[in-house]
Amino acid sequence: MAVAERLASELEALPPASPVAVQMSVDAFPEVLRGVLELFAARRELPVIYVTATIPSSRLIPVLSGLGIDPSRLSFVDCAPLMMVGSGKEGQQVVYVESPTMLENIMLKIDFLLRRTSGEGELVLIDSINTLAIHNSTWVLAEFLSILLPILEAKNASTVILALEEPASQELQSLLQHFCAKVLRAGGEEGTA
C-alpha cells in the first residue's frame, strides 16, 4: 500500500481527537501531506488548520495545489519567520505569528481559527516539531504541547504533529511519545506511545 493510503487508513483507525505524531523522512513529506490532508481530512470533510513553521504559506499553498490538495479547505497559521520572506497579507485563510518562538501566539491563532470555523471536529496539523525545536527548548515545547493538546482534545479537534526522522533528537522523540496517543511512521514501522 502506498504511503499516503496507509497513513490515511491508520489515522482513520484512531479514536477521534487523538493527538498523533507522524515521523517521516524528508522524501515522504509530499505523500504524508496527501495522506493527512487529502485522503484523511478531505474524505471526512474535516476543516484543517495548518500550522506551518518551516515553509511560508505563500510558498506552501502552490505546493499543496501541485499535490492535488485543495488549499481552499485549509486555514493557515503561518509562523515561518516573517521578515525573512516578506510579509504576507493576512486574510480569512492565513493568520501570521511573527516568530516560531511565540508559541503562546500560535495557540491563540489556533483558538481564533477554531472559533472562526465550527469550533469542533477540526484537524490541526503542526508542521513541524523539528522546526519548532530549532527555535524553542524541548522543555518549552513540552509545556506548549501540554497546554495545546488537551485544549484541542476538549474541542474535539484532532492533532497531527509532523516530525522528521533524521535530525530528531532522542529528547524530541520522547516528547512525542509522551504527548501523542500514537507515533506513526510514514511508510515504515509504527510505534505506540
Added chain:
Amino acid sequence: MPRRVEERERCPTGVDALDNILYGGIPRANTVLLTGSCGTGKTSLALEFLIHGAAAGEIGLFISVTEASSKLLENIIPYDFFEDMLIKKGRLVFVDLPVIYEKLGLEKTELNPEEVDLLVNAIADLVRELSAVRLVMDSVTSVCYKLRSEEMIRDFILKLGKVLSGQGCTSILVSEIAPGAQRYSMYGVEEAIADGIILMDNLERRGDLLRTLQVIKMRGTTHSRAKYVLDLTAEGVLLVPLLKGGSSAGAA
C-alpha cells in the same frame, strides 16, 4: 456553626478565559481597575466587557475621557459579535466626559472637592437614568490629572465606587501607567481602593513582545493569579497561559 458565605453574583466579562480565571466573572457591583501601559489592550478589553453585556441585555455606559467616542468607534476592532443595533437601541451608550465637564462648568485644569462631588453625582445620575449595570471610564487617570492631591484622588475613587456599587453597577476604571512601572496605578492610590486590579502588560522575551494579562486582586472571588498571554482578535480577547519555561528563558 460557621456561617456559610454566600457566593457573590457574577458579571461575566464575556471573555471566556477571563471568566474562567475569575470563576465566572467579576463579582457584581465591583469597581475594577484595568491597568497597564499604552498598547496593551485595555480599551479593547473594556469595550468587549460592555458589548457582551449589551448583547445579553445589560445596558453599558462608556465614559470616554481623553478620546472622542466617535473617533474611538472608528478605530474599534471589527468584532464579529458587535452590532450597531446595540448602540441604536441604547444598550451601549458612549458619553464624552468633556461634554459633562462643559455642562457642569468644570472645564478647568484643577477641580476642588465640591466639584469632584458634582462630577461623581453627575455620573451617578447618568447611570441611574440609563439603568446602566456596566460602566467603563477610559481613563480614570485622565480625571485624576485634575485632582491636586492623593487625598482628593482617594476621595474621588471612593465616592465613585460607592455610588456605582450602590446602584449595582459593575465598573471598569481604565488606568494608565508608565511602561515598567512598579505599581498598578499612576498615583498609587487608585489600586488600594479598587475592588479588583487587572494588570495588562507588554512582556519582552527574546526580542518578542507579548501582550499579557494578570488578575492581581478581585474581592468577592477566588481567582487565578497567573500571567496569561492575550491576543486582540475579531473574536474578542483570547488568552492562553504564559509558558513558564519561556518567561524564565530570557525575559527582559
